[in-house]
Amino acid sequence: MIDFELLRKIIDQHNSFILTTHVNPDADAIGSEIAMYYLLKRMNKKIAIINHNQTPYYLKFLDTENIIKKFNPAEHNKLFVEYEVIISLDLSTIDRIASLEETVRESKMVKVCIDHHDENCSFSDYAFCDSEYSSTAEIIFDFIKSENLFRIDKEIAIPIYAAVMTDTGSFVYEKTSPKTHRVAAELLEAGVVPRDIYKKIYEQVKYGRIKLLGKALSSISFNENKTIAWLTLKESDLQEADIDETDIDGFVNYTMKIDSVKIGMLFYELKDGFKVSYRSRGDIPVNKLASEFGGGGHLNAAGSKIVGKEMIDYIRVILNTAEKYLN
Ligand SMILES: [Mn+2]
Incomplete structure (x- = not known):
C-alpha cells in the first residue's frame, strides 16, 4: 500500500x-x-x-x-x-x-x-x-x-x-x-x-521505422524448439533509418506473437556496445535474466545495456543464459 x-x-x-x-x-x-x-x-x-x-x-x-x-x-x-x-x-x-x-x-x-x-x-x-x-x-x-x-x-x-x-x-x-x-x-x-x-x-510512425522493422523481422532466429526468438539490428541499420532509439522499442513484441515463443529478445548494436530488450510469457522472470547483464525491469519486460562487448560474439552467451530461465 x-x-x-x-x-x-x-x-x-x-x-x-x-x-x-x-x-x-x-x-x-x-x-x-x-x-x-x-x-x-x-x-x-x-x-x-x-x-x-x-x-x-x-x-x-x-x-x-x-x-x-x-x-x-x-x-x-x-x-x-x-x-x-x-x-x-x-x-x-x-x-x-x-x-x-x-x-x-x-x-x-x-x-x-x-x-x-x-x-x-x-x-x-x-x-x-x-x-x-x-x-x-x-x-x-x-x-x-x-x-x-x-x-x-x-x-x-x-x-x-x-x-x-x-x-x-x-x-x-x-x-x-x-x-x-x-x-x-x-x-x-x-x-x-x-x-x-x-x-x-x-499511428504517426515514420517511414524509416517501418523500413527498420522490416530489417529486424527478417533477422529473426530461433532456438531448436522455437521457444526463444530473437531479432538483431546493426548500428549501420539504425543509422540508415535515421530514427530515434525509442522508435525501436516495440520491435521485440513481434517475437511474442509466435505461439511457441516463451522468451523474445531484440539485440541492437550501439557505438560502444549493444542493448537487449527482453520479453517473456507467464512467470518467466526476464527482469532476472536482464539483471545478469546489468539491466532490470518487469517480470515480462526488461532491458539491459552491455558496454564494451561485440554484440555478434556475445549473443550466444545471453541465449545460453536465457535457456536456463525456460524451466
Ligand atoms: Mn511505467
Missing part, C-alpha cells in the same frame, strides 16, 4: 519541485510527468521538468505547455540547488536518469520516487512504489482520488490515459486489472477519446 497521506504532506510542506524520468522516456514516463505537473500546478507550486532525453515526437502532444526540458548542466544545475524536492517518476534505480545522475545524487533536495517497477527506489528519501500498479500514472490517479485533490478533468485525464494505455499494451498485459479498467472508464468520463490518443501514439 502506498502512503498517499505522506506524499500529500511532502507536497504541502514544499513549494518547488523538479520532475524527471528515465532515459528513452515512454508514454508512462512523459504522461506521469505531465499529470504530476498539472497536479502540482493546481496546488500553486513552482515546477520544472528536466529529462535526459528530448521528448519523442509522438509524445509531444502531451506536453501542450512545452514545459519539458532536455537536461543542460550549464542552464539547469542551479535549479538543483534552488528547488526543494525532486520527484523521479517511472524509475526505480538512479542510473536510469542517465546524465542527471550525478547532479541528483549530489543535490540536497528531498528525493521522492513514484514508480511501479520491482526494485526498491533505494536512492530516494521517500519511495511511493508498488509493482501491482499497471503504470506510474495509475499511482498518480489514485493519489488524486484518495487525497481528494480535485476532480479528474480532461486536461489531466489525457496524459494518464496515454500512460495507462501504453504500459498495459492497450489493456492486455498482466497488470491490467478490473481496477485498471475502472480507472480507464473514469478517464473516458472525463472526456478522453481512446481513438484520438491511440492514433497519436501508434
Whole structure:
C-alpha cells in the first residue's frame, strides 16, 4: 500500500519541485510527468521538468505547455540547488536518469520516487512504489482520488490515459486489472477519446521505422524448439533509418506473437556496445535474466545495456543464459 497521506504532506510542506524520468522516456514516463505537473500546478507550486532525453515526437502532444526540458548542466544545475524536492517518476534505480545522475545524487533536495517497477527506489528519501500498479500514472490517479485533490478533468485525464494505455499494451498485459479498467472508464468520463490518443501514439510512425522493422523481422532466429526468438539490428541499420532509439522499442513484441515463443529478445548494436530488450510469457522472470547483464525491469519486460562487448560474439552467451530461465 502506498502512503498517499505522506506524499500529500511532502507536497504541502514544499513549494518547488523538479520532475524527471528515465532515459528513452515512454508514454508512462512523459504522461506521469505531465499529470504530476498539472497536479502540482493546481496546488500553486513552482515546477520544472528536466529529462535526459528530448521528448519523442509522438509524445509531444502531451506536453501542450512545452514545459519539458532536455537536461543542460550549464542552464539547469542551479535549479538543483534552488528547488526543494525532486520527484523521479517511472524509475526505480538512479542510473536510469542517465546524465542527471550525478547532479541528483549530489543535490540536497528531498528525493521522492513514484514508480511501479520491482526494485526498491533505494536512492530516494521517500519511495511511493508498488509493482501491482499497471503504470506510474495509475499511482498518480489514485493519489488524486484518495487525497481528494480535485476532480479528474480532461486536461489531466489525457496524459494518464496515454500512460495507462501504453504500459498495459492497450489493456492486455498482466497488470491490467478490473481496477485498471475502472480507472480507464473514469478517464473516458472525463472526456478522453481512446481513438484520438491511440492514433497519436501508434499511428504517426515514420517511414524509416517501418523500413527498420522490416530489417529486424527478417533477422529473426530461433532456438531448436522455437521457444526463444530473437531479432538483431546493426548500428549501420539504425543509422540508415535515421530514427530515434525509442522508435525501436516495440520491435521485440513481434517475437511474442509466435505461439511457441516463451522468451523474445531484440539485440541492437550501439557505438560502444549493444542493448537487449527482453520479453517473456507467464512467470518467466526476464527482469532476472536482464539483471545478469546489468539491466532490470518487469517480470515480462526488461532491458539491459552491455558496454564494451561485440554484440555478434556475445549473443550466444545471453541465449545460453536465457535457456536456463525456460524451466
Ligand atoms: Mn511505467
